[in-house]
Ligand SMILES: NC(=O)c1ccc[n+]([C@@H]2O[C@H](COP(=O)([O-])OP(=O)(O)OC[C@H]3O[C@@H](n4cnc5c(N)ncnc54)[C@H](O)[C@@H]3O)[C@@H](O)[C@H]2O)c1
């Protein structure tokens with residue numbers, strides 16, 4: 001797909017001139033073919049190669065990027081290509097929504113996380129000292145080109161990190177897909193092309209269906225946050241560092257959401273065990289105790305972090321709970337006290353294992 005990108009873009013968006021935004025890691029393996037293919041057609045405006053990592057999603061980098069795009073000569077009819085993971089996609093999407101009051105952009109996601117999740121749905125954003133993704137816009141990509149071949153160079157830990165978001169679509173609304181993932185995990189793990197294509201296509205369709213119903217997250221789109229309220233608290237606790245990647249935190253968060261649902265009498269024990277087993281098989285952490293660091297996270301700190309999270313309305317925590325695998329729902333009335341008590345008991349129980 002990468003080498004054909006200029007034709008695919010021209011077919012759908014016309015023969016516009018394109019600027020590419022990427023990061024140093026991705027540039028090493030995947031920039032050359034795309035850049036050359038555009039240049040041959042005389043449609044390459046320029047390339048901006050940014051430093052890899054979450055720190056790149058910041059106001060200073062955004063400001064520089066917007067100015068660079070103008071210097072390259074990006075016009076109202078031009079196109080910006082985001083070639084990279086979620087960091088590049090989120091930042092580039094935001095820049096594209098701002099420059100000349102909004103130009104079209106194309107997502108070319110190169111991590112599994114970006115292919116199954118962040119490249120679709122139109123959320124853009126950067127981080128500030130007040131929190132992650134609190135500054136951003138809704139700006140839909142005009143096209144998403146996911147080349148599963150690009151995943152060949154992905155560092156090993158990044159694969160399960162993205163995989164958990166794919167499993168999430170099954171868990172929140174598609175039990176058949178989760179069953180397929182359980183049965184076909186060996187082929188997915190071996191990165192067999194057909195299996196990976198099915199994972200990416202089904203995930204994207206699952207996300208697109210939800211986003212089409214609720215683009216700006218006033219209702220159903222919240223379901224995509226399954227495992228994320230707990231997950232964000234763990235991520236924040238670990239300082240958004242390599243100690244705990246987003247997907248790893250979400251894996252623990254999904255297990256906690258299932259366990260909390262079981263305590264509330266909503267879901268059976270066997271389903272909780274099934275989910276935990278599959279995520280563990282996929283090489284993901286499933287328990288709070290697996291977060292590196294001593295002392296580990298404690299219930300009151302985690303609950304305090306959740307209280308500051310953007311998923312709070314009128315003092316009540318918003319959780320995505322489950323009735324069974326494939327049936328999640330939004331619950332807005334889980335009290336912080338009950339959650340803190342739940343977490344304290346989980347942490348205690350894990351200690352006894
Ligand atoms: N907009 C959304 O809806 C949405 C959804 C989920 C996550 N996100 C955001 O996505 C970001 C995380 O995305 P991510 O996990 O893709 O992280 P990332 O973009 O930081 O990529 C992870 C690492 O892999 C490297 N990399 C990327 N593709 C590679 C390849 N093909 N070969 C070798 N190395 C490669 C990157 O340089 C980086 O070091 C977070 O900022 C998160 O907030 C956004």
Ligand SMILES: [Zn+2]
Nearest residue numbers: 165228246250
């Ligand atoms: Zn996520």
